[in-house]
Amino acid sequence: MDSVLSARAVRKSFLIPGGQLEVLRGLDFSIRKGASASIRGESGSGKSTLLHLFAGLEGIDSGEISWGNDAISGWNARRLAAERAVRLGLVFQSYHLVGEMTALENVLFAARIAGRVDAQVKDRARFLLDRVGLGNRERQLPGKMSGGERQRVAVARAILNNPPILLADEPTGNLDEKTGEATMQMLLQLVEEQGVSLVLVTHSPHFAKACDEHWLLHDGVLTKS
Numbered sequence: 001m002d003s004v005l006s007a008r009a010v011r012k013s014f015l016i017p018g019g020q021l022e023v024l025r026g027l028d029f030s031i032r033k034g035a036s037a038s039i040r041g042e043s044g045s046g047k048s049t050l051l052h053l054f055a056g057l058e059g060i061d062s063g064e065i066s067w068g069n070d071a072i073s074g075w076n077a078r079r080l081a082a083e084r085a086v087r088l089g090l091v092f093q094s095y096h097l098v099g100e101m102t103a104l105e106n107v108l109f110a111a112r113i114a115g116r117v118d119a120q121v122k123d124r125a126r127f128l129l130d131r132v133g134l135g136n137r138e139r140q141l142p143g144k145m146s147g148g149e150r151q152r153v154a155v156a157r158a159i160l161n162n163p164p165i166l167l168a169d170e171p172t173g174n175l176d177e178k179t180g181e182a183t184m185q186m187l188l189q190l191v192e193e194q195g196v197s198l199v200l201v202t203h204s205p206h207f208a209k210a211c212d213e214h215w216l217l218h219d220g221v222l223t224k225s
């Protein structure tokens, strides 16, 4: 099967005061090139944890995560970081922008990690900021932006490198209806026009419905509906 991202029998627990919290309990997932998948689930069900594992930002207890045909569990931190920079775009729930960098520098950060900043990339960064409605805010620091504006900077950063896989954790969570709709359209356009595979964590049934596939995370496992 030609999946670009897959998980097999993934288990993940956290040590918490007084014991162990089992969050994922043998979870399976896969997504094809150019498909979009929504993941819904109650608060605390493990959606953000799962995206971190998909991105190889945290280790799993057992099972396997694969990017394309490559199982990532054997990779060291350096290889993971290098591959992640070119294969994945990430929109975190809490944005993770760098406070000392302007909006434009934050967007360009993705290119810096991947080791390719040139005039063309800068033009694209500006174009993307414009697309998310922040064309006139490129010199602004995140601390002086609203939550929704930061989120949009994070979306622009995530797609700067044209990653084949985009993981987005509530990318419309802090946006008003109109801006949320525009951001979602932009993400879906990437899926359609550039064959990006989009994994979208959302609480919104409306945005979930716009995806090709629908998953529910409950009791530590994903089921497709």
Ligand SMILES: Nc1ncnc2c1ncn2[C@@H]1O[C@H](COP(=O)(O)OP(=O)(O)OP(=O)(O)O)[C@@H](O)[C@H]1O
Residues within 6 Å of the ligand: 014, 015, 016, 021, 023, 041, 042, 043, 044, 045, 046, 047, 048, 049, 050, 093
């Ligand atoms: N580093 C950690 N140490 C201990 N517990 C953690 C850690 N990270 C997450 N958890 C716990 O794992 C569970 C899943 O958290 P997660 O953030 O993945 O949920 P979520 O589905 O994204 O929730 P939300 O919809 O509110 O964003 C929660 O109970 C959380 O407290």
Ligand SMILES: [Mg+2]
Residues within 6 Å of the ligand: 047, 048, 049, 093, 169
């Ligand atoms: Mg979350």
